[in-house]
Amino acid sequence: xxxxxxxxxxxxxxxxxxxxxxxxxxxxxxxxxxxxxxxxxxxxxxxxxxxxxxxxxxxxxxxxxxxxxxxxxxxxxxxxxxxxxxxxxxxxxxxxxxxxxxxxxxxxxxxxxxxxxxxxxxxxxxxxxxxxxxxxxxxxxxxxxxxxxxxxxxxxxxxxxxxxxxxxxxxxxxxxxxxxxxxxxxxxxxxxxxxxxxxxxxxxxxxxxxxxxxxxxxxxxxxxxxxxxxxxxxxxxxxxxxxxxxxxxxxxxxxxxxxxxxxxxxxxxxxxxxxxxxxxxxxxxxxxxxxxxxxxx
Amino acid sequence: xxxxxxxxxxxxxxxxxxxxxxxxxxxxxxxxxxxxxxxxxxxxxxxxxxxxxxxxxxxxxxxxxxxxxxxxxxxxxxxxxxxxxxxxxxxxxxxxxxxxxxxxxxxxxxxxxxxxxxxxxxxxxxxxxxxxxxxxxxxxxxxxxxxxxxxxxxxxxxxxxxxxxxxxxxxxxxxxxxxxxxxxxxxxxxxxxxxxxxxxxxxxxxxxxxxxxxxxxxxxxxxxxxxxxxxxxxxxxxxxxxxxxxxxxxxxxxxxxxxxxxxxxxxxxxxxxxxxxxxxxxxxxxxxxxxxxxxxxxxxxxxxxxxxxxxxxxxxxxxxxxxxxxxxxxxxxxxxxxxxxxxxxxxxxxxxxxxxxxxxxxxxxxx
Numbered sequence: 001x002x003x004x005x006x007x008x009x010x011x012x013x014x015x016x017x018x019x020x021x022x023x024x025x026x027x028x029x030x031x032x033x034x035x036x037x038x039x040x041x042x043x044x045x046x047x048x049x050x051x052x053x054x055x056x057x058x059x060x061x062x063x064x065x066x067x068x069x070x071x072x073x074x075x076x077x078x079x080x081x082x083x084x085x086x087x088x089x090x091x092x093x094x095x096x097x098x099x100x101x102x103x104x105x106x107x108x109x110x111x112x113x114x115x116x117x118x119x120x121x122x123x124x125x126x127x128x129x130x131x132x133x134x135x136x137x138x139x140x141x142x143x144x145x146x147x148x149x150x151x152x153x154x155x156x157x158x159x160x161x162x163x164x165x166x167x168x169x170x171x172x173x174x175x176x177x178x179x180x181x182x183x184x185x186x187x188x189x190x191x192x193x194x195x196x197x198x199x200x201x202x203x204x205x206x207x208x209x210x211x212x213x214x215x216x217x218x219x220x221x222x223x224x225x226x227x228x229x230x231x232x233x234x235x236x237x238x239x240x241x242x243x244x245x246x247x248x249x250x251x252x253x254x255x256x257x258x259x260x261x262x263x264x265x266x267x268x269x270x271x272x273x274x275x276x277x278x279x280x281x282x283x284x285x286x287x288x289x290x291x292x293x294x295x296x297x
Numbered sequence: 298x299x300x301x302x303x304x305x306x307x308x309x310x311x312x313x314x315x316x317x318x319x320x321x322x323x324x325x326x327x328x329x330x331x332x333x334x335x336x337x338x339x340x341x342x343x344x345x346x347x348x349x350x351x352x353x354x355x356x357x358x359x360x361x362x363x364x365x366x367x368x369x370x371x372x373x374x375x376x377x378x379x380x381x382x383x384x385x386x387x388x389x390x391x392x393x394x395x396x397x398x399x400x401x402x403x404x405x406x407x408x409x410x411x412x413x414x415x416x417x418x419x420x421x422x423x424x425x426x427x428x429x430x431x432x433x434x435x436x437x438x439x440x441x442x443x444x445x446x447x448x449x450x451x452x453x454x455x456x457x458x459x460x461x462x463x464x465x466x467x468x469x470x471x472x473x474x475x476x477x478x479x480x481x482x483x484x485x486x487x488x489x490x491x492x493x494x495x496x497x498x499x500x501x502x503x504x505x506x507x508x509x510x511x512x513x514x515x516x517x518x519x520x521x522x523x524x525x526x527x528x529x530x531x532x533x534x535x536x537x538x539x540x541x542x543x544x545x546x547x548x549x550x551x552x553x554x555x556x557x558x559x560x561x562x563x564x565x566x567x568x569x570x571x572x573x574x575x576x577x578x579x580x581x582x583x584x585x586x587x588x589x590x591x592x593x594x595x596x597x598x599x600x601x602x603x604x605x606x607x608x609x610x611x612x613x614x615x616x617x618x619x620x621x622x623x624x625x626x627x628x629x630x631x632x633x634x635x636x637x638x639x640x641x642x643x644x645x646x647x648x649x650x651x652x653x654x655x656x657x658x659x660x661x662x663x664x
Contacts (some may be wrong), residue, residue, distance in 0.1 A: 036431070037431040037432075037434070037435060084618075085614060085618065088618050089617075089618070092621075094430060094431070095356070095358055095430045095431070096617070096621065098358065098430060098431045098434060099358070099556070099560060099617055100614065100617045100618065102360075102434075102553060102556060103557070103610060103613045103614040103617055104614065105553075106553045106557070106606075106610040106613065107607070107610035107611060107613075107614055109550075110603055110606040110607040110609075110610050111607055113602070113603035113606070113607075114601055114602070114603045114604055114607050117602075118602065118603065223549070224442075227435070227438070227439065227442070230435060231439075267446070267449065267450040268446060268447075268450055270442070270446050271442070271443045271446040271447065273439075274439030274440065274442055274443050275443065277435070277436060277439050278421070278424055278425070278436055278439065278440065281424060281425065281428055281432065281436055282424040285428070285432075
């Protein structure tokens with residue numbers, strides 16, 4: 001393998017990783033606060049891609065209007081899901097909450113099939129994301145730096161919110177103890193809803209990037225990236241935003257590199273992430289940056 | 298008390314005999330379509346009852362059902378297909394010699410399928426059953442996807458994404474309902490035994506159960522492997538029923554359906570799993586027309602593909618949110634319960650006719 005080919009693969013890996021990272025952050029945020037694996041997260045990704053598709057292709061909106069609009073609407077969807085399917089279950093055993101998340105995911109997928117039809121649709125790709133860029137011998141399409149930039153900017157924004165604003169402080173408090181935080185005068189329901197809105201908005205950004213990267217969308221498109229993003233979140237240490245970011249990029253790069261170095265394993269690419277997950281859970285369940293958490297009854 | 302036990306036994310035997318008569322009648326008189334539904338009812342019953350064992354009774358949320366069913370289905374299919382059928386199927390790459398010429402009877406094929414599924418569950422259960430709730434769910438879901446990816450890639454064993462066609466249609470209502478009854482019987486005996494009480498203790502409070510000397514891991518593993526064994530058998534029945542399988546049949550969608558059926562029937566109620574599985578299968582068929590276009594007088598109503606699953610998943614969500622115990626909650630069918638209900642109905646009906654009801658013959662407190 002030549003050096004330039006290596007960098008070529010690295011660029012591909014980074015562009016895939018940016019995607020996983022964006023989706024993983026939403027997973028990790030919700031998990032950090034509610035201790036819930038929001039199983040429907042991957043399907044929120046799918047809905048965002050469709051909303052963007054309808055905005056850009058059906059209503060012929062320019063992309064700079066269609067995409068932010070899709071992100072906004074998806075954030076709203078995240079809030080609705082939280083309000084309708086998760087809030088009524090506060091205080092019941094967590095596994096019930098997770099069952100509800102599975103049901104929401106199942107519902108979104110089926111609704112997607114009915115409303116958007118099961119047939120894949122071609123996603124309109126903004127032309128400026130298709131330009132080849134030459135960096136030395138390596139050719140990358142302009143999508144890659146844009147995706148990475150989007151991921152980093154949103155990541156920075158999220159860090160700012162979590163660490164520098166009052167809502168962020170409330171979120172951090174919630175992740176320690178919801179009840180006590182409520183007693184201290186924080187409107188916990190509102191903060192949880194905001195966390196869902198932010199998480200879904202990030203998922204939406206990931207979904208649009210996903211749709212641009214593989215310019216085809218279908219109602220089940222979110223499931224596998226969603227699962228992999230969750231694995232990325234576990235890899236980084238679930239509940240840790242920086243960890244999710246790093247885990248996302250690592251997973252993306254690793255997936256591409258495995259196939260690059262062992263082409264005969266290409267067919268098994270999708271199994272790779274799950275194998276990482278199982279190994280990780282065996283040997284280092286806290287992930288790279290997670291902290292050990294005492295077992296709560 | 299003793300008389301009621303004897304009475305209940307007699308009633309059970311009579312009910313089983315009646316059911317067998319019904320099966321014989323159905324197998325000889327029903328057309329292929331209705332038989333297929335009846336068989337599917339049994340397969341889904343096994344799926345739901347086994348999911349109930351691992352989730353409802355033991356509290357371990359495993360999302361691996363589709364993967365274990367796939368193992369059982371492929372094993373049974375490959376073992377029962379004739380060498381000619383296999384040759385016709387594997388035209389891209391020849392099947393491995395080990396499997397090329399085998400053609401087994403149905404029973405050993407099913408058992409091998411179940412055993413392989415149980416071994417696979419040992420493989421994933423060993424790391425995953427130490428995990429808490431939702432982690433376990435993701436790990437098993439991941440495992441189930443690994444199995445699917447392997448089956449897509451093992452061209453010379455599974456024929457890859459082309460799948461297998463022309464699997465012999467060994468499954469009839471005796472096989473399917475026989476397996477379903479055996480599953481219900483075994484699971485029922487297990488959950489009513491001291492092991493079953495230990496499983497419930499694990500479900501309700503792991504720390505307390507451990508303090509009382511219940512070996513968590515052993516108990517979880519036992520429930521998991523037993524459940525996977527029967528799932529594997531059900532997969533084999535399914536393969537020899539629908540006669541065409543490919544890896545797509547065993548996507549996570551299948552697992553979600555099983556979760557839905559079990560939750561709606563009621564966690565920790567085998568009666569609930571059975572009733573919900575039958576209702577689900579039947580309603581799915583009854584509602585089939587809404588997915589294809591039809592004419593209502595002058596009105597042309599276009600079919601909405603996928604609508605049934607939307608209804609099902611909406612219903613599932615509503616059950617989880619507002620009616621968490623499902624159809625049966627933790628209750629089971631019993632003759633005493635049935636007879637009491639009938640007696641109450643009888644009294645109510647006689648009351649409607651204006652006669653004074655006979656002095657209560659039923660135990661007090663039944664009102």
